[in-house]
Amino acid sequence: MFKENQPAGETETVIGPSVKVEGDFVTEGNVVVQGTVCGTIKTSKDLKIGSKSKIFADVSAENALVAGEIQGNIRIGSRLELTSTAKVFGDVKTETLIMANGAILNGKCQMGNVKERSSRPDFTKQAKIDLKPQTTEELTENSNEENKKKKK
Amino acid sequence: MYYYLYDSRLAEKKYGSTVAKIETRLTDLGINGKINHLSFLKNIQQVVGEELKRGVKTIVIVGDDKTFGQVINLIADFNVVVGFIPVEGKNDIARLLGIPEGEKACDVLSSRIIKKMDLGEINGYYFFTSLEVINHQVALECDNSYFINSEKKELAIKIANLDCYQEAPTQPDDNKLDIFLTGPKSTFFWKKNTDPPTHLKAKNIRITSFKSTPILLNDDGRIIKTPATITISHKKIKVIVGKNRLF
Numbered sequence: 001m002f003k004e005n006q007p008a009g010e011t012e013t014v015i016g017p018s019v020k021v022e023g024d025f026v027t028e029g030n031v032v033v034q035g036t037v038c039g040t041i042k043t044s045k046d047l048k049i050g051s052k053s054k055i056f057a058d059v060s061a062e063n064a065l066v067a068g069e070i071q072g073n074i075r076i077g078s079r080l081e082l083t084s085t086a087k088v089f090g091d092v093k094t095e096t097l098i099m100a101n102g103a104i105l106n107g108k109c110q111m112g113n114v115k116e117r118s119s120r121p122d123f124t125k126q127a128k129i130d131l132k133p134q135t136t137e138e139l140t141e142n143s144n145e146e147n148k149k150k151k152k
Numbered sequence: 153m154y155y156y157l158y159d160s161r162l163a164e165k166k167y168g169s170t171v172a173k174i175e176t177r178l179t180d181l182g183i184n185g186k187i188n189h190l191s192f193l194k195n196i197q198q199v200v201g202e203e204l205k206r207g208v209k210t211i212v213i214v215g216d217d218k219t220f221g222q223v224i225n226l227i228a229d230f231n232v233v234v235g236f237i238p239v240e241g242k243n244d245i246a247r248l249l250g251i252p253e254g255e256k257a258c259d260v261l262s263s264r265i266i267k268k269m270d271l272g273e274i275n276g277y278y279f280f281t282s283l284e285v286i287n288h289q290v291a292l293e294c295d296n297s298y299f300i301n302s303e304k305k306e307l308a309i310k311i312a313n314l315d316c317y318q319e320a321p322t323q324p325d326d327n328k329l330d331i332f333l334t335g336p337k338s339t340f341f342w343k344k345n346t347d348p349p350t351h352l353k354a355k356n357i358r359i360t361s362f363k364s365t366p367i368l369l370n371d372d373g374r375i376i377k378t379p380a381t382i383t384i385s386h387k388k389i390k391v392i393v394g395k396n397r398l399f
Contacts, residue, residue, distance in 0.1 A: 012351075013351060013353065014350055014352075015350055015352070016333060016334075016335070016348055016349055016350035017335075017347050018302060018335050019300060019301070019307075020300070020302070021299070023297050023298030024297045024298055025297070025298050026297065027353070029353075032348075034348065035350070039298065
């Protein structure tokens, strides 16, 4: 998904370490964040968050590689990878989650496709079983009634 | 029909042989036309307007980047094809467009590979390549949705329509402007700035600052002061480009 040395043409947006972006940042290309972002980050492609970056925003992307700190909810379309330096304080929703040893995730986590969940069987249609202990008289009465029915 | 606009400096003696070679080649290729020398005394917009009425469809600028920048502003309103013959001087635009210097440019002109390109607009003034903010304590507001501020005080800001930044050319036909922000250069020569530059794309940029800050237009060296609104103009220009263009 992410290569160490990406060709210059592949990455559309880079937010450098000395830059602070404030507001709703919406783009359609790959995004690399190494600075600070406050607000919202939304992309339909890949997102890479550097180890020194701080994100105080809700994040939405197709794939994401997180090495820095995110304070906000993350919504990823397919694959979220948290490296050992990653710190996430917020809820995560993704298809696949990969967490390295040392990564911090504080929040609710929802993984996989909800449609994949097997359906619960309908127990209400099953006959109710009476579990009360029956007396000997009740048992003989029941057996007599059954014999009569058979003779008829 | 071709119409040639020559830079005023080409009237000087030292350019005589270069101009003669260009004109000979143009005649050989059968694309020669009326020539006009740019000068402060001529109203180029009026002259070009009259020539267009006579049936001129291609205007060829003969000069350098500065000439191109000046003429682009004058002819942006007309629906014409623009050609360029670079002659000695700063010729970054020609390099990006894949046009060689001098008489070799005539062959590019005759092959007529036409590309429709965006035009940037700053406070109502058109630019084709890029602009730079000289004093860097400014704030950028992009697409009316987010702000860009610097955590360090000095950042070099470049906003480009067509430019080549760190060997990666920008796309002049994507309907967006490229914003580049680079950190300050180290005062010590052995300490290199290893921070990657910030690169963003936006259609609408507003530059504001506490003090009036100059913005340098790389096309013609004009200076415009902040606050400034930079947008992609709804007008496009058709430019004749070479095979070796960088985009």
